Structure formats: C-alpha cells, structure tokens
Amino acid sequence: MRISQLLSGDRSTPQGLPNFDSTTVFVRAAASYLRGEQFPRLGMLHPGLTPLAKRVNHLPRRLRTAIYTQGGANEGVSPDDLDSVDVERFREWVVDQYPTRGYPAVIVGSSNGAGVFLSALLGIPWLPQTFLVPVRRDCHPDAIREDIRWGYEHAEPFLEANPDVSLHQMHDPNQDRLMVRKLGYFRTKSCVLGEAYEEFLKTVLEPGGTVISLECEHDWPAIDLGDRHSFQLGGLGGLEPEEYYEGSEKISEFLERQDADVREWDVPEPDGRTLEAEWGFEPALLEDVERVADEQGYDLRRLQFDDPRDLSPFVADLYRRRYERRDRSVDRLFVQSFALVEPWWTIRTGSVPYWAAFNTESDTEFMEEYLENTDAYDEIRANLFAHGVESAGLASADQWRSLLARAQDGHGFVGTDPEEFPYDVEVQVRYHEDISDDISARHPHPPPMAFDRFDEIAGEVTDEYELEWLE
Template sequence: MRRRTETARDVDLQWPTGLGVALAIASGRMLAHQRGVPRPVVWGFGKSGAVDAGAVASWLTAQLPAGHYQGLVIGSPHGSALHLAAALGVPWLPAAFELATPDVVRRGAGGGSTTAENTAVAQAGEQGAGAILAANPDVAVRQVYDPVWRGWSASASAYAVVRWLRLPAAYRDWIAERLRPGAPIIVTRDVGRWLTVSGPPGYAFQLGSRASGLTPDDYLDRRDAAVLGDPPADSDGERSVDRALVEDLRRYASAHGHPVRQVLYRHPDVLSGAVADLYRSWLRAGARTGNRLVVECGRLLDPWHVVRAGLVPYWCEFPLRSAVRAASWWLAGSEPYTAVDVLPEPPGLTLPTTAPCAEWDAVAAFATRHGTVDERCARAYPTGAVPPHHATQILRGQPSDLPHLPPLSAESALTSLSDRSQTDGLLIL
C-alpha cells in the first residue's frame, strides 16, 4: 500500500500545474460557453519517466473547443490577458507550465531558509531539470524556490517552470488548422526582473518570487551566493516568455500569414488596469454603462461570466498590500463605479506584505452605491482556502447583460491599449 501511495504522489507531482494551466482550462470553458458547445473532455495524457512537453502542449490545445478562430492570445500567465482573449472571443494559451519539485514537497521544511537548504534545492532542481532537458531539447527550466511563499495549497515551496524555446508541434498544428486566414496572434509578455543563478545550459535557479511581496535582495545573501554556483545575475522573472519562442512564433506565423503583435508589461498591475479600461470602453461603445467592477485575485476569476454579465474585470495576481494599493490608485484615477465586488483569494498564510481584509474593504468602498467583499473569501482570509470555482458560483448570480456584445477586433483592442501605453510599464509592439 505504501508503494502505491508514493507512486500516485509521483504522478501528481509530474502533472503540469500553475496559473498558466488553470487559465488555459478557464479559456476552454469560456469559449465553450461563448460558442454554445460542450466542453472538450480531456482527462490527461500518458507519460513515463520525464515529462513530455509536447504531450503537455497537446493536452493544453485539447482544452479548446473545435472550430476556427479569429485570433489567439499566448504568453505569460495573467488573468487580464485571459480577459483580453475573452473580449476578442479567442483562445488563450501559456508559453510555459509548472511542475512541483518532488524532493522539496516531501521534505515539508519549515519556514525560513539557510544557504545549505538553498543549495540543496538548487542541486535537486538541477538534477530534475537534467531529465526534463534530456527528453525535451526545445525547452528551458527555471527552478524556483520560495521558502516564504508555499503556493495556494501551502504544500510546495519549490517548482520548476518549463518554458518552450520553440513553438511546440501541437501549437503549430493548431495555428495552421484552426486560425482563420490573416488572424492575428497577440503575445502578452511579463518583462519583470529577478536575480537568478546560472547552471548547465538550459537551467537556472531562482531564490524567491514576487508572490511574497519581497524583493530579490530580501532573499539572496550575495556573500553566500557562491555556494549556489555562479554569482547571481539580473534576469527575467519566472513569468516571462522566452525571446527564442517569440522569434520562432514570429517566423512561423509570418509563413502562414498571421501578424504577431506584442503587449509588454513591467508589472501585472499595469496590464490589469489597462484591460479594465478597455472593457469599460468596449461596454460603453455597446450602449452599456460599464459601471460594475469585479476585482478578482489569483485563481478566483471567470472570464465567461464577466463577459456575460457586462462587468469590468480588474485582476490582482496575489493578495499583497502592493497589489491592493495599485488597485486603489487605479480606482482613484478612474471615473467612479457604482458597484465594486471584490473576490480576494486567501493566501493560506500571513505575511507582513499580505493585504489585510480592511484594505480589501477599502477597495470595495470606492463604489458609489454597492461595494462588497465576498463573505466566504472574507471568512477564510488570510489562512483559510477558497476553491477556484467559487468565483464562478458568485459571478453566475450576476444578471445577464443581453444581448451579448460582438467580440472586439484585435486591432481596436490594441489601439485602445496603445492609447493607455503612456502608463509607465506598458508597451504595445
């Protein structure tokens, strides 16, 4: 019995996970609703030994309903990038996926971090990455170890980010077979920075993440950095899209007649505000008020019910003071909203950087008529848990704003975002 339990755990740990996978599944669900077709039933994919990144790509594209589309959004995992795809009526696909690091999950180490622990995780990550890289020559692996933030499940403090360096075959086939002639491809790219330690070709180690609200210097003692290998160097963050993938996508898309545009943002809050402004303009151009705002957080989002109900979405990546402060500044500079509904996802732990409930209440208080923080989220916050489908249950209760607006064109959406690109940290290419 013990052997069977450990084997099941191994399979779970090798299953692709992370925000990008959750958003891809939500994209398929949203498109099924929009098109009035059943959701594809995809249980998984066969695997043995190292993870097959090509099989993961096939599994991700299989989440999307059959038919042809007027475009594609691909790139860094971001809730507002998914909302952008929903407004366009097109799919969203990730440029990477995550895998929990088995050794670190099993250790269940307590809080805090020492140089010895960091080195052990880096070595374990390098060993695991070696197997992935040997089986998948077109990927790179970033080992992320955050001894402060344990993820929404509070069970894993380390994970590997597997990034595609070339467009996987399943993505190529999908573009060739499912995109209408001339349909544009939009790449959303998080260009935030972090310190990493280099390793063998294709591998890098990252200590800490912005999920905790801390900075790279808060994690890494440069005096002990040599223990981890090479000195830490400024690099892109774990949410970034590899430039080699962008260039490969550009070449492939051009050969098939699809223009490629890019949306670059330095911090997730910037894209959240820009897409929220885009939604309001879209709704008002369709004779809607655009005065009902929903503030989502983490995995608590549902793009279909946002579009169905005619809501304006603003997404916070993590429940941090900095994220709530950015949302408050954006609201302060916006025309007032009559209704503001807030869905803060409990982080599962309390940190000095975690936003207290009172700050979420302050966001809701920007409403001129009705502002509320979801009761279930408030009861669980900050150390409890709320399942992701809770957002669907809550937003499903919003009345439909009929008739549904026709999808935005990619050109008009990018023009609208370009008008807001004077905001520090947002660039449209």
C-alpha cells in the first residue's frame, strides 16, 4: 500500500466529497458522538493502517510533505467529471450519518469546530451548508492568475449541474501551499435546504422543535467570476485578508523561505467582499429555513457571530455551566485545533472544549483573550493540527506552550510532537489515542442539556460574547 493512501481514507463518501475536509470531519465527529461512539483517526483511516501511520514521522520531512500533496490529489475529482458531482448527494450522506430518532432541535449552517461541541452538548445533529469539492489539476502555488483562469474555464458544468449552490473557489498559497499544487478548491454553499435536509427535519424534529441557524458572518475580499462564482485568495489564519492581495513583509519572508521566484502574489484587484469560503454563511439559505420552519410549525433561532472563533468561548463556558450543575470539576481545558476534534473523549474526561480554528498567531490571540476573561483553569492541554508547512503567521509550538502554561497546575500537548510540528503527520492518529494517557479523569457521559435550558442561557449571556441569539 502506498504511503499516500494514509490520507485517502474511507471511500464511502459520495463522488466529489473529500474525506480530509473540515466539513466532512466535523459531520463524522458530531454524528459519532450522537451514536455514542469515539472518534479516532479523523474518521478516515482504517484501523489496520494505524501502525503504519505511527511510523510516518520517521520519514524525511520532504517525503512527509509529499504525503500531503499526493494524499490530497488522490481525493480530487477529474475536471471532466464536474458535471456529475451532485451536492444533493452530499446532503444525503450527511443525514445518513445521524441516528434517526426524535430531536428537540437541529443545527443548520456554517461549518465550525465549536459547533461540533455544541451539537454534542445538546445531543442534536448539525447539518452543514458548506462542502469542498477538490478538483485535480496541476498548478504552481504562486500562479494565482493561472488558477483563476482554470476555475473560470471549468466551473460552468458544475454550476449547471448544481443550480442551488454558490461556488467560492479558494486558493491559499500560504497555509494550503502543499495541497493547491495538485488540487483546485471548489467550496460550495447550499442556497436551499434541499430534499434530503428538508425531509430529515420533518422526520426527526419533534413537534414544535427548533431549527438553529448557525451564521458566521466573516467576509473576505473576492474576485467576481460570474453568476454564483467567486474567487478567494487566501483563508482565515496567519495573514490578514488584504495582505494576500497587497503583499507584506510577512509574505515576502515566507516566499523567500520557500525559495519562491516572487516576493508577493500577482493577483487582480478584488471586486468587493463576500462571505469567507470555508467558514462564512450564505444568507440565501436562511430564506429556505424560514419557509420550512413556517410550514412545519418549527421555532427558529439564529446564532450569529463575525469570526468563526467567536463561538469557542461561548461553547466552552456552556460546558463549564453544565459540568458545574452536575458537580464536576470545571477546571480542565482541552484546546482542539482545526479538524482534531473528539467530543466523546472530551466529555468522558470532563474536559471543557475550546476550538482553535487553526494554529496561527491570531488563534493564540483569540485564546489569550478568552483566558483573560474567564475563571482560571487548573489544567490546559492542546493538540496542534499539522499541515506540513511553516506558513506565514503560524504560531510555533513554543508559543502555544507558553499559552498553555497559564494553567495553575498542569499543562501540555495531547497527541502532538512539538519537535516535529508542523510536519507532525502522526498527530492525525495520536490526537485520539493519547487522550486517555494524558488526561486521567473519567466521567460518565451525561444526558444532553435540555434545549429549553440552553435557549434560556443563550438569551441571557450572548451579550457577554461576540454573538447574537435571535428569535
């Protein structure tokens, strides 16, 4: 078996839906918890591959970086097959992951790691709006105009086959530098619920139940490529949006470290700002949610926030409230990065979850602000998602360690080899297995927080956070 297959994982997903993307992993994590199951190996790797995966860090770094590039390429669809990619099949796959039983509420909307923990806390499904369609193609990561032309030439068959989505083509030559060599990123956002989601709501929502619209309003400069099609350079993380388009010292130094031929990216002026490709909420979906809620007599709640990381402090403090009511310790924080989320073990160990969107300096700043505005923790532990490149704005393992040291008693990493970060490919296996070794506490899994209780708390405390809870 080729080493590149380590990242290709389970092929049970529909054509065009990758295993490695945040949305896919978040759905699997949320659904696993609702089924009462642990979430090992990002839901991707077959258990038989685990011993092999644990030896990857012994390879030279250049081979490890090749794993990211080739592993991603293995998940891409051919441009010639874009007209046969059906986003409704993605939505069918999502609802098939969840147990079919009655729920007091269902979350619909933005992708968000803290949203996975909110789903677990309430014991309810989360139905994502955004999906990634990775498309195979060869492109130098700094050839931005080439990728724009390529996307413009290949988007039409996909958009014709999927008239109910918007396409946010994304190219990040910084954080996704290894992957974009072989993949074009077609991020799609559903403008309607679609048959699968609508039927799921009618089947599982209890009479008078609630649809929670999860709405991240984060936006980004973008280039208009036509009806329902835009191009976004860069993504949330280590650089400000304008830096990608205008250049900066950070970018110049990064490109020099990469032995690139340029010191800034040649890209057309953006036409304006639109919702961020990976995390932002397409408001057209809300109209369809409102329609279904009105027709079926559901309540509708809207949870709005500007930055995807704004949800993390709110969810963390909800867990503290929940644990306190059940006479548990509220003093252990478990920071989980990007896709490395594990709700089953988080709750089993009595840990308070805090989701870091990535491992950048801005993520450490968000977390530092949280720690300054909440009661001190006795213990803080974290995992670090490794993306195989020392990207501009990346926070080092030492920077993270200094932040974790704010704990009053113990701190450290879980499943992460700080000496190998960000080339630590093995973290995708170890993030789950090491929890039981590094966090010794054990608690029974409690029943979900009653939705009425959550509704009351959300209405009272969102003013303390960067959130809006709207009826």
